[in-house]
Structure formats: C-alpha cells, structure tokens
Amino acid sequence: xxxxxxxxxxxxxxxxxxxxxxxxxxxxxxxxxxxxxxxxxxxxxxxxxxxxxxxxxxxxxxxxxxxxxxxxxxxxxxxxxxxxxxxxxxxxxxxxxxxxxxxxxxxxxxxxxxxxxxxxxxxxxxxxxxxxxxxxxxxxxxxxxxxxxxxxxxxxxxxxxxxxxxxx
Numbered sequence: 001x002x003x004x005x006x007x008x009x010x011x012x013x014x015x016x017x018x019x020x021x022x023x024x025x026x027x028x029x030x031x032x033x034x035x036x037x038x039x040x041x042x043x044x045x046x047x048x049x050x051x052x053x054x055x056x057x058x059x060x061x062x063x064x065x066x067x068x069x070x071x072x073x074x075x076x077x078x079x080x081x082x083x084x085x086x087x088x089x090x091x092x093x094x095x096x097x098x099x100x101x102x103x104x105x106x107x108x109x110x111x112x113x114x115x116x117x118x119x120x121x122x123x124x125x126x127x128x129x130x131x132x133x134x135x136x137x138x139x140x141x142x143x144x145x146x147x148x149x150x151x152x153x154x155x156x157x158x159x160x161x162x163x164x165x166x167x168x
Contacts (some may be wrong), residue, residue, distance in 0.1 A: 003163045005038055006094075010156040013078045017152040023074035028081055035084035054083035054091055061123065062095070067148045069138025075151045082159065083138035093167040094158045 009031045013023045032055065039047030058079030065071035079098075083091035110116050130136065161167065 002038060002042075002085045002087075003159075005034060006082050006127060006159050007163055009034075009078070009081050009085065010152070010159040013074070013154045014150070014152045017074065022072075023078055023152065025077075027073055029103045030075045031078075031081035032084055038085060050087060051084045054082045054085070054087045056083075057088045058083050058095060061092075066086055066134060069150065075155065077159075078152060078155060082155075086162070090162065090168065094155070094162060097158035097161055097167065098151070098154045101157045102149060102151055106149055 011028060012031075016023050018029060035055070036048065036051050039051040041047075056078055062071055062076045062079060066073055072113055078094060079091060082094055086094065110119060123137060126137075
C-alpha cells in the first residue's frame, strides 16, 4: 500500500512540476499528512517515529544540494513525502535510483541537444571559482533547451522501480 501512496505522490508531483514549474506546498503537506496517517494506522504509534525518520532523512542528506542550487526545494520536499511513506532504507534507495536515472536522462538530453563540452567547462569553472572565492553560488548555467531537467521525472521513474520490486 505504501508503494501506491508513493506512486500517487510522485505522479502528482510530476504533473504539477511540468505544468507549473514547481510542486506546491499544499501538495507536499497533503502527502506528508497521508504518509503519517498511513504509518499510524499500519504500524501504530511506532509508525509515527518511522514516518519522521523517513521524512527528515532526505532533508538532511540533500540539503547541501539545495544550498548549491543543484536541486530544488520541491524535489527535496517530495523525497521527504516519499521517505515518510516508504521508510528510511527505501527512500535512500529511491534517491540513489533517481540520481542515476536523472544522470542518464541528462546525458541523453545533452547528447541530443549538444553542448557537452560547454557544460563540462562550466562545471570546472564553477569549482575553480568556488575554491578561489570560497563563496557558494547557485550552480546554474543558462536556460533554454537542455539546460535542466524536471527532477520529479526521474523520481517517478525510481518509484516505479520500487513498485516493480527492483528495490524494497
């Protein structure tokens, strides 16, 4: 059942992200509430502690990517919702699969749109500037076609792998 809740949350987030370029806080709060209620009814009071651990795990681990501007707050909050529903171990695997799938998707987009050298040069320049100035700046390069992906899509793909039994 938690898999179905996670699938609904991830699919809804993709729809919202593609439509509005963000995942709204009311959707996140609804997902968190659904996860908490589910864990309470299936596991009792101990389910609330498991819910909290699963929800806070992505925030603690992925917060640094938000600071660098490499991951949006909506993506981290979506992982928090999924973590509350799935649990710590499963959300860690979900994050790993989402990043692997996101990397593959980004690579495919780079190949189709061109600009691999330009992106690698920007990556090197970004870290050179970081070490010289010791100031964290958002990792954003340009806009337009191929500049970024909607990370909710690989998150949904990862949840589908969870539903298919690839990880549990």
